[in-house]
Amino acid sequence: xxxxxxxxxxxxxxxxxxxxxxxxxxxxxxxxxxxxxxxxxxxxxxxxxxxxxxxxxxxxxxxxxxxxxxxxxxxxxxxxxxxxxxxxxxxxxxxxxxxxxxxxxxxxxxxxxxxxxxxxxxxxxxxxxxxxxxxxxxxxxxxxxxxxxxxxxxxxxxxxxxxxxxxxxxxxxxxxxxxxxxxxxxxxxxxxxxxxxxxxxxxxxxxxxxxxxxxxxxxxxxxxxxxxxxxxxxxxxxxxxxxxxxxxxxxxxxxxxxxxxxxxxxxxxxxxxxxxxxxxxxxxxxxxxxxxxxxxxxxxxxxxxxxxxxxxxxxxxxxxxxxxxxxxxxxxxxxxxxxxxxxxxxxxxxxxxxxxxxxxxxxxxxxxxxxxxxxxxxxxxxxxxxxxxxxxxxxxxxxxxxxxxxxxxxxxxxxxxxxxxxxxxxxxxxxxxxxxxxxxxxxxxxxxxxxxxxxxxxxxxxxxxxxxxx
Amino acid sequence: xxxxxxxxxxxxxxxxxxxxxxxxxxxxxxxxxxxxxxxxxxxxxxxxxxxxxxxxxxxxxxxxxxxxxxxxxxxxxxxxxxxxxxxxxxxxxxxxxxxxxxxxxxxxxxxxxxxxxxxxxxxxxxxxxxxxxxxxxxxxxxxxxxxxxxxxxxxxxxxxxxxxxxxxxxxxxxxxxxxxxxxxxxxxxxxxxxxxxxxxxxxxxxxxxxxxxxxxxxxxxxxxxxxxxxxxxxxxxxxxxxxxxxxxxxxxxxxxxxxxxxxxxxxxxxxxxxxxxxxxxxxxxxxxxxxxxxxxxxxxxxxxxxxxxxxxxxxxxxxxxxxxxxxxxxxxxxxxxxxxxxxxxxxxxxxxxxxxxxxxxxxxxxxxxxxxxxxxxxxxxxxxxxxxxxxxxxxxxxxxxxxxxxxxxxxxxxxxxxxxxxxxxx
Numbered sequence: 058x059x060x061x062x063x064x065x066x067x068x069x070x071x072x073x074x075x076x077x078x079x080x081x082x083x084x085x086x087x088x089x090x091x092x093x094x095x096x097x098x099x100x101x102x103x104x105x106x107x108x109x110x111x112x113x114x115x116x117x118x119x120x121x122x123x124x125x126x127x128x129x130x131x132x133x134x135x136x137x138x139x140x141x142x143x144x145x146x147x148x149x150x151x152x153x154x155x156x157x158x159x160x161x162x163x164x165x166x167x168x169x170x171x172x173x174x175x176x177x178x179x180x181x182x183x184x185x186x187x188x189x190x191x192x193x194x195x196x197x198x199x200x201x202x203x204x205x206x207x208x209x210x211x212x213x214x215x216x217x218x219x220x221x222x223x224x225x226x227x228x229x230x231x232x233x234x235x236x237x238x239x240x241x242x243x244x245x246x247x248x249x250x251x252x253x254x255x256x257x258x259x260x261x262x263x264x265x266x267x268x269x270x271x272x273x274x275x276x277x278x279x280x281x282x283x284x285x286x287x288x289x290x291x292x293x294x295x296x297x298x299x300x301x302x303x304x305x306x307x308x309x310x311x312x313x314x315x316x317x318x319x320x321x322x323x324x325x326x327x328x329x330x331x332x333x334x335x336x337x338x339x340x341x342x343x344x345x346x347x348x349x350x351x352x353x354x355x356x357x358x359x360x361x362x363x364x365x366x367x368x369x370x371x372x373x374x375x376x377x378x379x380x381x382x383x384x385x386x387x388x389x390x391x392x393x394x395x396x397x398x399x400x401x402x403x404x405x406x407x408x409x410x411x412x413x414x415x416x417x418x419x420x421x422x423x424x425x426x427x428x429x430x431x432x433x434x435x436x437x438x439x440x441x442x443x444x445x446x447x448x449x450x451x452x453x454x455x456x457x458x459x460x461x462x463x464x465x466x467x468x469x470x471x472x473x474x475x476x477x478x479x480x481x482x483x484x485x486x487x488x489x490x491x492x493x494x495x496x497x498x499x500x501x502x503x504x505x506x507x508x509x510x511x512x513x514x515x516x517x518x519x520x521x522x523x524x525x526x527x
Numbered sequence: 528x529x530x531x532x533x534x535x536x537x538x539x540x541x542x543x544x545x546x547x548x549x550x551x552x553x554x555x556x557x558x559x560x561x562x563x564x565x566x567x568x569x570x571x572x573x574x575x576x577x578x579x580x581x582x583x584x585x586x587x588x589x590x591x592x593x594x595x596x597x598x599x600x601x602x603x604x605x606x607x608x609x610x611x612x613x614x615x616x617x618x619x620x621x622x623x624x625x626x627x628x629x630x631x632x633x634x635x636x637x638x639x640x641x642x643x644x645x646x647x648x649x650x651x652x653x654x655x656x657x658x659x660x661x662x663x664x665x666x667x668x669x670x671x672x673x674x675x676x677x678x679x680x681x682x683x684x685x686x687x688x689x690x691x692x693x694x695x696x697x698x699x700x701x702x703x704x705x706x707x708x709x710x711x712x713x714x715x716x717x718x719x720x721x722x723x724x725x726x727x728x729x730x731x732x733x734x735x736x737x738x739x740x741x742x743x744x745x746x747x748x749x750x751x752x753x754x755x756x757x758x759x760x761x762x763x764x765x766x767x768x769x770x771x772x773x774x775x776x777x778x779x780x781x782x783x784x785x786x787x788x789x790x791x792x793x794x795x796x797x798x799x800x801x802x803x804x805x806x807x808x809x810x811x812x813x814x815x816x817x818x819x820x821x822x823x824x825x826x827x828x829x830x831x832x833x834x835x836x837x838x839x840x841x842x843x844x845x846x847x848x849x850x851x852x853x854x855x856x857x858x859x860x861x862x863x864x865x866x867x868x869x870x871x872x873x874x875x876x877x878x879x880x881x882x883x884x885x886x887x888x889x890x891x892x893x894x895x896x897x898x899x900x901x902x903x904x905x906x907x908x909x910x911x912x913x914x915x916x917x918x919x920x921x922x923x924x925x926x927x928x929x930x931x932x933x934x935x936x937x938x939x940x941x942x943x944x945x946x947x948x949x950x951x952x953x
Binding site for chain 2: 358359396397432466
């Protein structure tokens with residue numbers, strides 16, 4: 058039957074489309090339902106287009122510092138429209154890439170809004186009307202959207218979410234960013250590089266609060282030096298818009314509230330899972346504050362209904378969603394009788410996180426504080442960029458790499474990095490953690506010279522008092 | 528050598544739990560696999576099994592303590608090497624390097640399940656992560672005795688946490704040392720490595736699955752079951768249900784056949800009180816209330832939430848109870864008192880078209896009613912062959928507590944109530 062599937066994936070973001078491909082590889086008949094754009098937020102409105110924007114900012118930044126490399130560049134200026142156009146082009150290219158991957162893997166794409174109807178039925182309402190699909194298993198991968206502030210609904214004009222900030226109607230002159238997680242900090246960094254006067258307000262006592270405290274402190278100092286105003290322990294109490302801009306009442310750490318004028322506001326205070334109106338309530342799928350409860354393989358409490366990615370407990374990252382997609386697809390294949398696959402449950406302590414501000418931030422595992430909280434006696438090593446030849450040659454001598462080990466077992470508990478290209482470096486430690494490395498294997502590993510990765514070696518050596526170049 | 532027993536993480540996300548109940552006391556001997564305590568997490572109540580053997584010397588955290596952090600020491604046991612190490616336990620439990628003649632070949636690791644690779648014979652390279660090797664070295668764990676759960680049977684840290692740093696290497700699986708010391712390999716065989724060439728996968732048992740296995744084995748092995756079946760005409764009950772539902776539609780109440788059957792069983796137990804009993808060693812417990820445990824299937828197993836006072840509750844109250852209990856059972860949110868106890872059980876497989884079956888008694892209850900599908904069957908009505916909607920119901924009874932005639936009286940009362948159902952709403 059045409060609309061009869063082994064698996065239907067609801068949502069084609071980095072969780073959904075990867076799950077669909079893995080399931081198709083395992084011989085399942087797979088359909089995917091998407092209401093908007095193949096590839097989801099990640100490659101249309103998230104990870105990828107922001108990286109395109111940030112790359113422009115980075116090049117612009119380097120041009121501004123051309124003289125320090127012995128080069129001359131005059132009259133450099135940024136054309137925000139052209140920068141945005143490039144970013145959209147990148148997103149479009151990848152969107153077509155996903156379309157191709159679906160075709161290649163013989164995955165049927167149903168464009169429209171999908172609603173679970175129970176008994177393996179999914180009703181999809183699209184432009185061409187409503188059709189009913191049926192499947193033995195369903196993966197819910199509908200993702201999340203930006204959380205609104207109750208007093209500052211994003212309007213796309215003066216008050217933006219990440220989505221508006223990616224295609225700005227005008228270049229902000231004086232920008233307020235509310236929230237200093239990865240999204241807030243990346244946009245703060247981008248618009249600062251592009252020439253806006255940027256203020257970041259964070260409720261917690263430090264920016265990028267999920268990162269190691271040393272990284273937060275270093276980043277705050279670095280961003281402040283670049284001209285970004287950072288208010289931690291502060292909250293925005295109200296926002297009023299006018300034709301010329303917005304007025305924000307900000308209560309600072311000491312409790313004093315004052316009004317400030319801005320041209321635009323970006324609200325980046327977290328996300329809300331898209332779990333409404335897709336039939337979960339009627340099926341009795343257990344959720345907590347909208348987040349779907351799952352086991353290590355993505356099973357919900359309702360047999361045949363699975364969930365992955367941003368609709369499930371965090372971290373809310375594309376690569377976590379993709380990995381969960383693979384696990385769920387394999388577990389489903391297994392449930393359908395495939396004895397060749399051996400899915401492994403998600404290890405949530407081994408998911409890297411990357412923030413592409415300038416300098417970049419990357420981390421995996423436990424922070425020093427969290428490790429101690431968990432009862433570990435720790436050994437901590439830190440190595441600065443200034444001690445690395447390649448970093449100096451690149452003109453990027455700002456940053457450090459910190460590693461946290463269990464003093465007794467030598468288990469690598471966490472790694473925390475800030476500086477140039479660290480988002481590319483972190484994977485070395487993630488592989489190490491997956492293989493359950495101890496400090497000994499990392500010390501025995503030969504690191505190529507000259508590379509930034511040598512700092513990863515030195516950081517491990519430093520934890521045991523053996524660093525060479527410091 | 529004292530061994531500290533720590534609050535276990537019973538789920539990947541568990542950070543703390545309530546020590547609901549101790550099932551051992553100071554001075555008790557425990558061996559691997561014994562249930563030591565019940566621990567309540569936000570999701571469910573789970574049984575906590577001993578991994579080590581020895582004698583409980585201290586209970587560090589009192590029963591009922593809430594918010595006990597994972598890793599907190601909750602009890603201390605003294606290792607078996609202290610003095611009177613139970614001679615009876617030795618023959619079965621000891622990992623005996625020289626196997627008795629009867630034992631089935633030198634065999635790999637005692638704990639190992641089918642394990643594709645794992646525990647190779649001594650001398651071969653042990654495939655283990657660097658971290659696992661180091662922890663094993665420090666804690667004196669013999670890695671050849673550990674089953675690896677990593678890729679290709681590689682031993683990882685998590686495998687060691689399960690095996691735990693016992694003084695003696697993993698005597699684990701061997702159950703019930705009490706059972707005949709010289710016994711033939713039979714009891715051991717059950718725990719022996721399972722081996723097959725058929726493509727397969729070994730799935731680790733959840734605590735719930737282990738509990739189901741243990742309790743039902745116990746029930747079938749120790750409770751002398753007998754079975755009584757009756758055919759019951761459902762037509763009047765179905766008609767009554769339709770009428771009640773149309774009358775109650777305004778209140779949003781929708782009664783199921785099962786709700787009415789719960790009521791019928793509750794009431795029948797009061798009409799035939801000899802069947803509303805529990806066998807309790809030297810005593811027979813006669814209940815003066817009927818609490819019906821209803822089997823509900825949930826992901827990974829089943830649970831039996833209890834409708835208390837089903838004999839006196841109105842059918843709509845039973846319906847509300849059941850809707851709430853079933854929903855919370857599926858979400859794993861039942862409190863222990865909501866699924867433990869009960870005076871009898873009801874299991875209904877009618878929705879799967881099962882005509883008739885015999886269920887396993889859930890001790891200490893004395894009986895369980897197994898209900899099949901209501902279906903149109905030829906039926907003799909007033910000495911003429913007609914068609915009626917009929918279901919078969921089979922009671923399983925504990926013969927130690929309920930004799931045949933007493934069981935039959937219950938079946939008769941149940942049949943009468945279902946066939947003349949107005950009494951259910953009286």
